[in-house]
Amino acid sequence: EAGVTQFPSHSVIEKGQTVTLRCDPISGHDNLYWYRRVMGKEIKFLLHFVKESKQDESGMPNNRFLAERTGGTYSTLKVQPAELEDSGVYFCASSPLMGASSTDTQYFGPGTRLTVL
Amino acid sequence: LAKTTQPISMDSYEGQEVNITCSHNNIATNDYITWYQQFPSQGPRFIIQGYKTKVTNEVASLFIPADRKSSTLSLPRVSLSDTAVYYCLVGAVYNQGGKLIFGQGTELSVKP
Numbered sequence: 001e002a003g004v005t006q007f008p009s010h011s012v013i014e015k016g017q018t019v020t021l022r023c024d025p026i027s028g029h030d031n032l033y034w035y036r037r038v039m040g041k042e043i044k045f046l047l048h049f050v051k052e053s054k055q056d057e058s059g060m061p062n063n064r065f066l067a068e069r070t071g072g073t074y075s076t077l078k079v080q081p082a083e084l085e086d087s088g089v090y091f092c093a094s095s096p097l098m099g100a101s102s103t104d105t106q107y108f109g110p111g112t113r114l115t116v117l
Numbered sequence: 118l119a120k121t122t123q124p125i126s127m128d129s130y131e132g133q134e135v136n137i138t139c140s141h142n143n144i145a146t147n148d149y150i151t152w153y154q155q156f157p158s159q160g161p162r163f164i165i166q167g168y169k170t171k172v173t174n175e176v177a178s179l180f181i182p183a184d185r186k187s188s189t190l191s192l193p194r195v196s197l198s199d200t201a202v203y204y205c206l207v208g209a210v211y212n213q214g215g216k217l218i219f220g221q222g223t224e225l226s227v228k229p
Contacts, residue, residue, distance in 0.1 A: 004160070033217075035217075042219050042220060042221055042222075043161070043204075044219070045216035048215070048216060056215070092160075093217075105166075106163070108159075108161050108162065109160050110158065111160055
């Protein structure tokens, strides 16, 4: 079974440019999450999709960030315009919808390292 | 979600047993304790989860005392490949999916 994949693995852009990150969850996983770690900080939650709906977007830092999950499959995270403080590693994770008797393990992708110059 | 405290770093040698303790004094009744492992240039990976007493799987053991205010991840006979950051997370499980709250984690360095 293929794991969570993310594209690109690295992205270097200049301040003010736009970048779009993509996440392909494990097939059949309805939950999809975005997290990020900026330099020296802890991994922070950004938002959570259940299928194509945003369940929780409380971690999105500002309106320069736009996440979509059309069709409930892959997701994109667009940063427009990018700022220096957006540099960091962006992780995507997915998990299946589970019943009350199951644990809620999240499966993470390898991350996209974003550098804004 | 309960806040967790764990050592920033630990050193060990190959073949030793490593115990990483996490404090979570404000754990709620319905909170579970979960540990994730993260290798460089990879995303976190689930290791083990428990509610009370002891849980063991093929990778590690998790010891949780009766008051549940702390937990200890035990890695038997570590090897160089166990060098990673280990995160202790506390939160409710049966909520149909929800955000994970990561702390700083413990950076384990295994030496030959």
